[in-house]
Amino acid sequence: MENGKKIFVNGSFLIVESIARAGADTFVGYPITPSNYLYLYSSKRLPLTFHAPDEITTLQWMSGLSAAGRLPITATSFPGFALMVESINMAFMMELPMVIILAQRLGPSTGTATCGASGDLLLVRGMISGGYPVPTFAISDFKDCWEIPEIAINTAVNLRTPVIILTSKEITMTNRSFEISSLKEIKKVERKFYSSDETYIPYKPEKNLVPEFLPLSSNKHQIRINASTHDQKGILQHSTKEALENSARLYKKIVSNIKDFTLYEYDEDGNENLLISFDVSSVVCKEAMKDLRNEKKKVSLLVAKTLVPVPDVYYEIISKYKKIFVVEENLNGQLCEMLFGNNIPDNVIKINSIGKMISIDKIKEEVRKNG
Amino acid sequence: MDKKFLNSNKLPFCAGCGHHLIAQNTEKALEKLNIDPLDVILVSDIGCHGIIDKFANSHTVHGLHGRSVALAAGISLGLKNKNKKVIVFIGDGGATIGMQHILEASRLDIDLTILIHNNMLYGMTGGQASGLTPKGFVTTTTPDKSKTRNYDICQIALAAKASFVARVVVKPDFSNIIADAIKNDGFSLVEAIELCPSYAVKMNKGMKISEILKEIGEEEFVKKNENYRWEFYTNSTENLFDKVKILEKKYEHKLEKTFCIQLSGSAGEGVQTAGEAFCYASILSGLSVNHRGSYPVTVGVGFSTTEIIISPEQDCTYNVNSPDIIIITSLDGLNVNIEKLKSFKGILYLDNSLETPQTEAKIIRYDFRKFGAKNSAVFSLFYILKEKEIYPIDALIDGLELANLKDKVDLEKFKQDLNI
Ligand code: SF4
Numbered sequence: 161m162e163n164g165k166k167i168f169v170n171g172s173f174l175i176v177e178s179i180a181r182a183g184a185d186t187f188v189g190y191p192i193t194p195s196n197y198l199y200l201y202s203s204k205r206l207p208l209t210f211h212a213p214d215e216i217t218t219l220q221w222m223s224g225l226s227a228a229g230r231l232p233i234t235a236t237s238f239p240g241f242a243l244m245v246e247s248i249n250m251a252f253m254m255e256l257p258m259v260i261i262l263a264q265r266l267g268p269s270t271g272t273a274t275c276g277a278s279g280d281l282l283l284v285r286g287m288i289s290g291g292y293p294v295p296t297f298a299i300s301d302f303k304d305c306w307e308i309p310e311i312a313i314n315t316a317v318n319l320r321t322p323v324i325i326l327t328s329k330e331i332t333m334t335n336r337s338f339e340i341s342s343l344k345e346i347k348k349v350e351r352k353f354y355s356s357d358e359t360y361i362p363y364k365p366e367k368n369l370v371p372e373f374l375p376l377s378s379n380k381h382q383i384r385i386n387a388s389t390h391d392q393k394g395i396l397q398h399s400t401k402e403a404l405e406n407s408a409r410l411y412k413k414i415v416s417n418i419k420d421f422t423l424y425e426y427d428e429d430g431n432e433n434l435l436i437s438f439d440v441s442s443v444v445c446k447e448a449m450k451d452l453r454n455e456k457k458k459v460s461l462l463v464a465k466t467l468v469p470v471p472d473v474y475y476e477i478i479s480k481y482k483k484i485f486v487v488e489e490n491l492n493g494q495l496c497e498m499l500f501g502n503n504i505p506d507n508v509i510k511i512n513s514i515g516k517m518i519s520i521d522k523i524k525e526e527v528r529k530n531g
Numbered sequence: 532m533d534k535k536f537l538n539s540n541k542l543p544f545c546a547g548c549g550h551h552l553i554a555q556n557t558e559k560a561l562e563k564l565n566i567d568p569l570d571v572i573l574v575s576d577i578g579c580h581g582i583i584d585k586f587a588n589s590h591t592v593h594g595l596h597g598r599s600v601a602l603a604a605g606i607s608l609g610l611k612n613k614n615k616k617v618i619v620f621i622g623d624g625g626a627t628i629g630m631q632h633i634l635e636a637s638r639l640d641i642d643l644t645i646l647i648h649n650n651m652l653y654g655m656t657g658g659q660a661s662g663l664t665p666k667g668f669v670t671t672t673t674p675d676k677s678k679t680r681n682y683d684i685c686q687i688a689l690a691a692k693a694s695f696v697a698r699v700v701v702k703p704d705f706s707n708i709i710a711d712a713i714k715n716d717g718f719s720l721v722e723a724i725e726l727c728p729s730y731a732v733k734m735n736k737g738m739k740i741s742e743i744l745k746e747i748g749e750e751e752f753v754k755k756n757e758n759y760r761w762e763f764y765t766n767s768t769e770n771l772f773d774k775v776k777i778l779e780k781k782y783e784h785k786l787e788k789t790f791c792i793q794l795s796g797s798a799g800e801g802v803q804t805a806g807e808a809f810c811y812a813s814i815l816s817g818l819s820v821n822h823r824g825s826y827p828v829t830v831g832v833g834f835s836t837t838e839i840i841i842s843p844e845q846d847c848t849y850n851v852n853s854p855d856i857i858i859i860t861s862l863d864g865l866n867v868n869i870e871k872l873k874s875f876k877g878i879l880y881l882d883n884s885l886e887t888p889q890t891e892a893k894i895i896r897y898d899f900r901k902f903g904a905k906n907s908a909v910f911s912l913f914y915i916l917k918e919k920e921i922y923p924i925d926a927l928i929d930g931l932e933l934a935n936l937k938d939k940v941d942l943e944k945f946k947q948d949l950n951i
Contacts, residue, residue: 166778166814168822177771186609193828205771209764210608213635217601220594220632224605227592250595273828301849335807335822336847337814340772376572376590377612384584386593388577395585396593443849521852 164339171305171331172197172235174338175261179233179309180205181346183317184259186225186232188218190240193273194329195263198235206233215240219247219260226256227385229375231313231349235261238280239270245287248322250387252288252410255363255371257316257323259309264328264439266515275515276329278439281494284324285468290407293414295421296324296468299331300442302338304465308423310346315421317349319413320370326467328489330440330517354381362394363406369413415469423465426477430458433531434481436474438464438495441487441518448523459527470498483531487511489518536561536568536588543582547732549701549725550580550648557618557646559706560713571616574603578622579655580648589618597621597629604632604641608763616713617643624653626684627662633684633720637691640717640759646709647684647720650727651743658730665747669734683749688720689756695719697753700740708753717758776811776933784816784922789842792915793854795864796908798826798835802860804934805908806837809916812930813839816922819847834867837908841921856880857892858915860899860907880911901948902941909940917949924951 176198187202187209203209208230212218215236222232236244241262251258262284266275284296295315297308308325316323354360354372360381363371371392374383384394389403397403425442427449435445442463452459462477478484478499484507486496493510500508509530511523536558544550561571571589575581577596584591594602603619610617626633626647636643651668653659658671665681685698694717699705701723712719724740726732744750768774792809796802803824810820818841825836838854840847857872858880859865865885872879872890879892882899899911909931916927931937945951 167772167775168778168810168814168820169775173771173775180771188605201771203764203766204768204774205766207766209766211764213631216598217604217632217635220598220601221605221608223594224602224607225609226605228606228609229611230609246595247598250598254592254594274826330823330849333824334849335810335820336849337778337810337818337820339845340777376592376606377610377615378590379567379569382569382588383590384593385591386584387595388593390593394591394593396582440849447848447850517850519852520850 164341166337166339168335168337170197170333170335171299171302171327172333173201174302174305175299175309175327176201176205178306178346179259179313181348182310182313183349184231184233184313186210186230188212188221188225188232188234190215190218190236192237192240194265194332195235195237195261197332198261198263202233202235215243216247219244219251222258223247223251223254223256226251226258227254227376229377231257231317233259233261235263237263237265237273238267241280248294249288251322252292252294253387254385255320257320259312259316259323259325261325261327263332264326274329276440276517277490277514278328278441278488279490279494280326281467282497284326285498292411293469294322294324295319295414296326297423297465298438298467299325299327300439300463300465302336305331306343308465311421311423313349317351318370318420319417320373321414326439328439361392363390363392365409368417369409418466418469418471421466422471422473424471424474425461425463425465427461429453429460431480431482432458433483433485433527434460434462434478435485435487435523436462436464436478436495436499437487438467439489441489444518444520445487445523447520448527451520451524452527457527457531459531464495467495474499482507484508485511485523485526487518487523489513534567536571537586538588539586542586544579545729547728548579549650549723552701552703553580553646553648553723554583554586556704556706556709559704560709563706563710564713566616566713570614571618572606573618573620574599574606575620576625577655578625578648578653580620580622583620597625597627598632599625600629600636600645601632603643604636607641607643618713619643619645621645621647622654623647623649623651623663624661627682630662630682630687633688634691636718637688637693637720639761640692640694642717644712644715644719644721647722648725649722650725650731651681652727652730654727654730658727658734665743667746668743671730681747685720685722689754692756692759693718693720694756694758695754698722698724698749698751700751701725711753715755778811778814780815780817781929782816782922782926784818784843786818786841786843786921789840789844789848789851790921791838791840791851791854792856792858793836793838794858794860794908794911795834795836795868796860797863797904798831798833800835800861800904800908801936802835802837802908804936805912806839808909808930808934808936809839809912809927810930811933812922812926813841815929816926818842819845821847821849834863836864836867853877856915858911859885860911861904880915882907902944906940909936910945913945913949917951
């Protein structure tokens with residue numbers, strides 16, 4: 161391996177090549193740092209690129225493209241994502257597959273465009289009116305840049321839903337040497353469209369509570385797509401039983417299928433100290449863990465890659481440990497709040513920073529002090 | 532399936548509402564053109580006009596307030612079957628909040644037809660004034676008559692290069708205009724003006740649309756412009772890996788453990804590309820590399836920092852506690868590091884022109900700028916490599932080539948100066 165062929169690229173490069181292989185066929189973009197490399201590479205690699213005049217249009221075009229049978233993606237950062245939120249609600253309600261890559265940067269507001277952060281998790285968790293979860297993954301390293309897009313695309317298609325990939329400036333704009341042979345094969349997603357002669361009911365729950373999909377180009381069946389409260393036929397309703405059940409199904413559809421998209425890394429050593437992290441802070445945790453183990457400390461690590469909804473297995477893992485350290489690059493611990501609420505248990509310690517990556521020493525100090 | 536566009540004669544609007552006539556004339560137009568309902572995608576949004584869905588035999592898409600034009604544009608761009616007709620029903624409120632989408636669809640002449648149900652106020656939410664409410668019009672939010680003028684949405688669309696624009700006062704039969712709009716192979720906008728009996732008629736007793744139009748200097752018209760053809764932007768690459776340099780080990784290194792160099796200078800002085808060249812050189816010498824840039828948002832002004840981590844291990848760390856060495860080649864580079872240097876304990880390589888900062892570091896000075904600002908960053912890395920002997924100088928020369936820098940720097944002068 162040591163003498164193998166290497167490339168020197170940033171995380172955006174790997175994400176785009178992988179997502180294209182997985183079947184994404186259209187990029188709709190509006191430039192914003194630190195997602196610009198994703199736009200740049202996508203416009204070279206995806207079959208179609210459209211240049212939207214703003215992020216509301218971006219999400220609306222994507223929804224139209226998706227309803228017409230394409231598989232669109234976009235990449236943005238908080239200011240653009242904020243504009244997309246109403247339209248993501250629409251796409252979620254309409255059940256349109258797509259992937260939105262959110263390259264996080266330092267907030268609040270426009271914050272610092274060229275400074276990394278992991279500060280948008282709670283926004284993503286809470287963005288759907290009614291508290292519905294949109295499947296959300298976080299990229300922690302370059303391996304994830306290659307492997308998560310494929311899972312994101314599959315989740316979007318199989319569950320008929322928008323999917324979010326969280327990443328940050330530290331991945332999208334950082335270059336690394338990379339062994340090409342270490343990349344696993346990416347398979348193109350299989351899309352199955354409704355093919356029966358019987359009347360098509362656009363929101364009738366089928367396997368796994370997911371309705372079958374039919375692009376708007378059909379000459380055989382009438383298709384109704386609706387962003388407002390609607391029945392199985394896609395007809396607007398005030399609050400009939402069927403319509404409310406349909407809305408509730410959107411929640412169940414995501415939560416009951418979580419096993420199909422639960423992704424995490426767990427490195428176990430003893431049951432004393434557990435580091436939990438997501439995004440790029442996970443790689444710092446790995447370095448800290450290595451050093452601490454050299455000091456004969458018992459330290460385990462859970463890298464959360466599926467973040468919304470929270471998989472139950474995280475709680476099973478957490479329950480084994482005496483001390484929990486939640487490490488994340490934001491001010492006050494967003495993953496920690498998602499896992500433990502606002503009244504965190506005494507054995508949970510938050511390790512945070514803003515404006516720079518969390519240092520290896522800081523994690524080591526906290527574990528030595530509290531572990 | 533019923534061949535008619537509408538599945539009922541009883542539409543869900545108040546008695547006397549012009550929305551009836553718009554829907555019925557759309558049906559007539561489609562019949563005239565002999566278009567099957569399943570070849571129509573009706574996109575509507577929020578407003579009284581939007582509750583039409585249920586009564587249409589076409590495909591129906593019911594979206595967000597004012598966003599229907601953008602949603603329809605996405606559908607139109609995505610359709611592989613170009614025989615489908617995308618028709619948008621939108622109100623004057625939707626046209627106000629979503630005006631950007633109308634401009635964009637006009638500019639790109641996207642193949643769809645929008646019917647603006649312009650009753651000059653928001654009907655569904657209680658008769659408030661919109662951007663298309665004319666001066667002198669009474670609405671629930673302008674009880675003493677509107678003091679502001681309205682947008683001329685037709686002229687706006689024309690200015691944005693829409694290929695078909697018509698303004699019509701809603702009447703029993705204006706289906707020819709809708710048919711022409713649908714036939715147009717590009718963006719068509721029909722502004723259909725009507726009065727909402729539930730609010731406008733009650734509040735503006737006896738007012739006639741013709742009088743309003745006269746007052747604001749607008750009239751009915753149909754204008755057809757040339758269609759604008761553009762090609763979708765398609766990719767030029769089948770595989771991004773084909774476009775990058777494949778790097779194979781060529782030199783030997785002497786590095787025993789992970790080493791981090793931070794180089795700070797000024798934007799425009801080649802700091803990032805110098806870092807890139809050094810990274811290539813390190814990879815050619817069998818090292819693994821992590822390269823991170825840091826700079827203000829504006830490219831070309833202020834500081835520029837490049838952080839290079841190199842490692843003999845197969846997978847380089849993403850982060851270190853502190854760099855082993857910091858090189859500073861300009862005042863911008865010094866200023867941005869003032870705080871960090873106070874506790875920095877490694878080696879600081881400082882350009883001769885700079886004042887000594889407060890630091891715990893060992894300081895080594897050199898004239899890194901002697902071959903000019905553009906050479907300063909690269910030259911400093913040659914200096915470091917000569918001193919540290921991490922790998923052969925030739926690797927860095929190859930690195931310059933890979934970073935397209937070789938012809939841009941004074942390599943011979945570097946060699947002479949450093950006795951290489
Ligand atoms: S409120 Fe006005 S616009 Fe709405 S249906 Fe009634 S008359 Fe028509």
